[in-house]
Amino acid sequence: MTTALAASTDALLGTYRRAPMELVRGAGVELFDAEGKAYLDFVAGIAVNALGYGDAGLNRAMHDAIDSGLVHVSNLYRTSPGERLAEKLVESSFADRVFFCNSGAEANEGAFKMARKWGRTNFAPPKHEIIALRGAFHGRLFGTLAATDRPQYRMPFRPLAGGISITERDLSELEAVLNPETVAAVIVEPVQGEGGVRVIAPEFLRGLRALTTERNVLLILDEIQCGYGRTGKFWAYEHAGITPDILTTAKPMAGGLPMGAILMTQAVADAMQPGDHGTTFGGGPMVASVGLHVFDRLHDPKMLAHVTTNGAWLGAALESLAARSMRVRAVRGMGYIWGIDVTDAAKDVVSRALDLGLLICSAGEHTVRLLPPLVATRADLERGVQLLEQAIG
Numbered sequence: 375m376t377t378a379l380a381a382s383t384d385a386l387l388g389t390y391r392r393a394p395m396e397l398v399r400g401a402g403v404e405l406f407d408a409e410g411k412a413y414l415d416f417v418a419g420i421a422v423n424a425l426g427y428g429d430a431g432l433n434r435a436m437h438d439a440i441d442s443g444l445v446h447v448s449n450l451y452r453t454s455p456g457e458r459l460a461e462k463l464v465e466s467s468f469a470d471r472v473f474f475c476n477s478g479a480e481a482n483e484g485a486f487k488m489a490r491k492w493g494r495t496n497f498a499p500p501k502h503e504i505i506a507l508r509g510a511f512h513g514r515l516f517g518t519l520a521a522t523d524r525p526q527y528r529m530p531f532r533p534l535a536g537g538i539s540i541t542e543r544d545l546s547e548l549e550a551v552l553n554p555e556t557v558a559a560v561i562v563e564p565v566q567g568e569g570g571v572r573v574i575a576p577e578f579l580r581g582l583r584a585l586t587t588e589r590n591v592l593l594i595l596d597e598i599q600c601g602y603g604r605t606g607k608f609w610a611y612e613h614a615g616i617t618p619d620i621l622t623t624a625k626p627m628a629g630g631l632p633m634g635a636i637l638m639t640q641a642v643a644d645a646m647q648p649g650d651h652g653t654t655f656g657g658g659p660m661v662a663s664v665g666l667h668v669f670d671r672l673h674d675p676k677m678l679a680h681v682t683t684n685g686a687w688l689g690a691a692l693e694s695l696a697a698r699s700m701r702v703r704a705v706r707g708m709g710y711i712w713g714i715d716v717t718d719a720a721k722d723v724v725s726r727a728l729d730l731g732l733l734i735c736s737a738g739e740h741t742v743r744l745l746p747p748l749v750a751t752r753a754d755l756e757r758g759v760q761l762l763e764q765a766i767g
């Protein structure tokens with residue numbers, strides 16, 4: 375049962391300009407509003423709903439978790455789902471240890487602390503600086519805001535957390551600033567999502583890995599938006615054939631329930647002692663049970679092949695749209711994450727798409743972003759591209 379919303383509310387803090395319709399139901403790759411209008415969803419809760427809406431397996435996992443009666447017990451006690459999920463994450467990646475938390479920004483805040491603790495434990499004087507890249511988005515909490523390259527987000531909160539700076543996406547620039555005596559870590563998104571869907575070149579990532587290793591600096595990869603299968607590989611770093619020291623993940627992990635994780639090597643884990651970090655909710659049995667189901671579904675080679683093949687088709691379709699339209703300047707992306715630079719304001723294209731029944735979001739003033747659920751079929755993608763072309767005009 376739903377009740378119609380009032381025209382507006384003063385009860386919610388106005389940090390979001392929400393679209394006007396009230397969403398009441400989801401099915402597959404579609405959302406429905408209170409008037410019954412359907413929307414093909416190429417936002418997926420901002421890269422969260424990889425399995426779409428109403429997925430039978432996901433629903434079952436959620437019901438089973440509830441039926442166990444064990445939603446939360448805190449990290450003072452052992453529970454099986456979190457331990458099993460951590461083991462799967464370790465087996466599937468470079469990592470030796472996992473710390474669970476509740477969101478992307480929280481994962482990055484934790485990663486910064488771990489880098490600092492590593493820098494303090496292993497070097498005298500301690501190394502503490504963290505470097506992020508131009509165009510980066512790592513979150514809006516206090517530490518992560520200093521690593522997020524959006525002047526309008528940063529300005530009102532200056533002075534920002536210290537010891538965190540932003541450098542150009544340029545290896546010679548990084549060579550100049552990576553002081554081995556002061557820098558603890560560099561943080562990079564293999565695909566910068568919010569910053570306009572910029573795929574960081576594999577050669578750049580390999581060069582950065584070599585440089586950070588040579589200078590004894592940790593490499594943190596933020597795969598909060600691009601990991602968990604969205605690029606066609608389970609981890610985006612696999613495309614470059616490198617491994618990080620720390621990796622952060624979150625969005626799709628628990629099918630829409632809040633969950634994040636920090637994956638790390640033993641060398642980083644060795645610096646962390648009981649009490650160095652904590653969370654009341656992180657890795658609780660309910661979210662971790664659902665997380666186990668999501669992991670198995672998205673880690674399935676068939677799912678990854680589906681994203682690779684259909685993502686290549688989507689890229690080609692967008693390139694051909696760009697060739698036909700004077701209103702498209704550039705297309706970037708891979709798998710199921712794409713950015714389209716448009717001549718109009720991105721928000722106008724987003725709003726026209728919404729009228730046509732397609733949900734897309736922006737990634738900068740003139741970039742619209744497509745993040746379809748990973749279960750979207752070729753037919754869904756075709757329909758999305760047709761609607762997008764109409765919305766671009």
Ligand SMILES: Cc1ncc(COP(=O)(O)O)c(C=O)c1O
Nearest residue numbers: 477478479511512513567598599
């Ligand atoms: C790459 C990246 N890092 C961090 C975050 C922050 O995640 P959250 O909104 O869950 O705090 C986001 C969110 O969009 C993101 O895309």
